[in-house]
Amino acid sequence: VSEPAADTVATLAAAAGMPLSPERCEELAPLYEMLRHSIEHLRSADLGDLEPLGPGSAPHRRDG
Amino acid sequence: VDVGTASVAEIGAAYRSGELSPVEVVEHCLARIEERDGEINAWITVLGDQAVAAAREAERALAGGDDRGPLHGIPFALKDNVDTATIETTCASRILRGNVPSEDADVAARLREAGAILLGKTNLLEFAYGIVHPDFGQCNNPLDTGRTSGGSSSGSCAAVADGMVPLAVGTDTGGSIRVPAAYCGVAGLKPTYDLVSRRGVFPLSWSLDHVGPIARTAADASLLLRAMAGERLPAVTAFGGADAVRGLRIGVVGEHLGDDLRPGVRSAFDRALGDLERAGATLAESSVRSLAYAEDALFPVFGPEAVAVHETWMRSRPEDYAPMTRTQLELGLLVPATDYVRAQRYRALLRSEFDAVFRDVDAVAAPTVAWVAPAEDPAIAGGDGAIEARRTGPYNLTGHPAVSVSCGPAEDGLPAGLQFAGPRMSDLRLLDVAAAYEEVRS
Numbered sequence: 001v002s003e004p005a006a007d008t009v010a011t012l013a014a015a016a017g018m019p020l021s022p023e024r025c026e027e028l029a030p031l032y033e034m035l036r037h038s039i040e041h042l043r044s045a046d047l048g049d050l051e052p053l054g055p056g057s058a059p060h061r062r063d064g
Numbered sequence: 065v066d067v068g069t070a071s072v073a074e075i076g077a078a079y080r081s082g083e084l085s086p087v088e089v090v091e092h093c094l095a096r097i098e099e100r101d102g103e104i105n106a107w108i109t110v111l112g113d114q115a116v117a118a119a120r121e122a123e124r125a126l127a128g129g130d131d132r133g134p135l136h137g138i139p140f141a142l143k144d145n146v147d148t149a150t151i152e153t154t155c156a157s158r159i160l161r162g163n164v165p166s167e168d169a170d171v172a173a174r175l176r177e178a179g180a181i182l183l184g185k186t187n188l189l190e191f192a193y194g195i196v197h198p199d200f201g202q203c204n205n206p207l208d209t210g211r212t213s214g215g216s217s218s219g220s221c222a223a224v225a226d227g228m229v230p231l232a233v234g235t236d237t238g239g240s241i242r243v244p245a246a247y248c249g250v251a252g253l254k255p256t257y258d259l260v261s262r263r264g265v266f267p268l269s270w271s272l273d274h275v276g277p278i279a280r281t282a283a284d285a286s287l288l289l290r291a292m293a294g295e296r297l298p299a300v301t302a303f304g305g306a307d308a309v310r311g312l313r314i315g316v317v318g319e320h321l322g323d324d325l326r327p328g329v330r331s332a333f334d335r336a337l338g339d340l341e342r343a344g345a346t347l348a349e350s351s352v353r354s355l356a357y358a359e360d361a362l363f364p365v366f367g368p369e370a371v372a373v374h375e376t377w378m379r380s381r382p383e384d385y386a387p388m389t390r391t392q393l394e395l396g397l398l399v400p401a402t403d404y405v406r407a408q409r410y411r412a413l414l415r416s417e418f419d420a421v422f423r424d425v426d427a428v429a430a431p432t433v434a435w436v437a438p439a440e441d442p443a444i445a446g447g448d449g450a451i452e453a454r455r456t457g458p459y460n461l462t463g464h465p466a467v468s469v470s471c472g473p474a475e476d477g478l479p480a481g482l483q484f485a486g487p488r489m490s491d492l493r494l495l496d497v498a499a500a501y502e503e504v505r506s
Contacts, residue, residue, distance in 0.1 A: 013394070018375070018379065018394075018397055027391070028394055031395055031445050032395065032398055034447070035398060035445075038363065038450075039364060039399070041357065042357050042360035042361055042364065042403065042406060042407060047413055050410075051412060052409045052411075
């Protein structure tokens with residue numbers, strides 16, 4: 001488990017308002033690494049100007 | 065009439081001809097549960113006397129000409145995250161042991177109004193969040209009790225597959241109806257988003273949760289859906305039998321045919337496509353390029369939404385969750401808000417690409433899961449969990465309806481799932497197509 005991943009877990013959990021113990025951060029670090037890779041892949045998607053609509057709404061792109 | 069295998073329509077006809085009574089059917093189901101559930105563990109609560117009393121009432125009503133329709137006197141099960149007035153609703157978690165709601169969920173009330181008889185509440189993965197709580201234990205697969213029935217609607221699918229009950233209700237946030245339906249060899253529909261009310265159903269992720277029907281056949285699932293959705297459904301269509309496939313344009317989405325598919329599952333899927341073609345369907349290659357990101361978007365949506373639901377207990381009772389449930393909840397804290405929004409924007413992209421596909425084809429078909437039932441459920445927060453939901457989760461993101469029916473055998477004598485998805489509000493049509501496939505399956 002890389003030390004920086006556990007540190008990042010601690011920072012993000014605290015930022016979300018729920019600080020975790022150093023032991024929990026260490027335990028979560030490997031899964032967080034998988035999540036981080038996955039989110040980085042999502043960040044590479046070209047979303048154009050799509051708005052974050054819910055699944056009940058029609059898809060919509062802004063004109064001009 | 066063999067109650068363990070008869071369709072709901074056959075049981076209903078037998079009620080009305082006097083060949084069978086609701087009491088006999090309920091007693092048959094209770095005997096089956098008594099005989100088999102020690103090995104399967106599908107039920108958390110079984111309503112013995114209460115169900116028999118309701119069956120007597122249904123019998124009297126039918127005899128007196130008060131016929132409430134096709135579900136009158138038919139037993140059903142509810143996943144134990146669906147509120148039931150005066151009956152414990154645990155979500156298979158220690159946290160909700162002793163929780164007795166004061167009101168029925170909308171779906172429970174609707175089914176009671178339709179005259180259906182609640183037989184009990186079924187086992188699930190804790191809070192429908194992907195892992196077994198040790199207090200409740202794994203629900204084993206009736207087709208091979210050394211394997212899981214899948215999740216999270218494990219008990220609902222296993223109980224139907226084993227002939228303990230003809231109909232059951234499940235919930236589906238990334239595949240939780242369709243995955244266990246595939247593993248257990250039954251039919252399960254994730255309806256169009258919000259077609260079935262979620263009021264009184266414990267949430268996992270508000271924007272991804274769906275409530276849907278599970279039955280031995282797609283035709284039975286269609287009857288159940290009509291009662292669950294009521295006036296939200298468009299005009300009712302008649303079941304067209306095998307004709308529902310003739311002239312149907314079915315898209316095969318290339319992105320759903322990756323190398324992760326087990327050979328036996330791929331063969332079973334190819335045989336199913338052959339059956340559909342012989343029955344008069346036209347197959348077409350389809351592509352949904354943005355599917356490449358679907359499994360990356362699923363957790364950034366439901367992880368934070370699940371934290372929002374569970375935040376109070378995460379602070380006050382973390383040790384009462386199963387360890388992996390707690391871990392998965394805590395991972396939800398680690399998704400930045402910008403990535404939650406990014407995932408919600410991606411849903412619009414994915415949905416628009418599927419909408420474009422549905423302008424060219426009536427439905428798309430794919431294997432439901434890459435493999436047959438494994439020994440245990442993979443955790444969501446891990447590689448296998450993502451693969452398990454790879455072909456089901458996209459339709460939670462888009463809100464399109466998707467049904468899984470049994471095909472195969474695929475591997476080790478076990479079935480695979482064949483999934484059809486279609487345009488929003490095409491739920492009944494999809495179930496017709498699935499029922500037609502069940503008729504022409506080789």
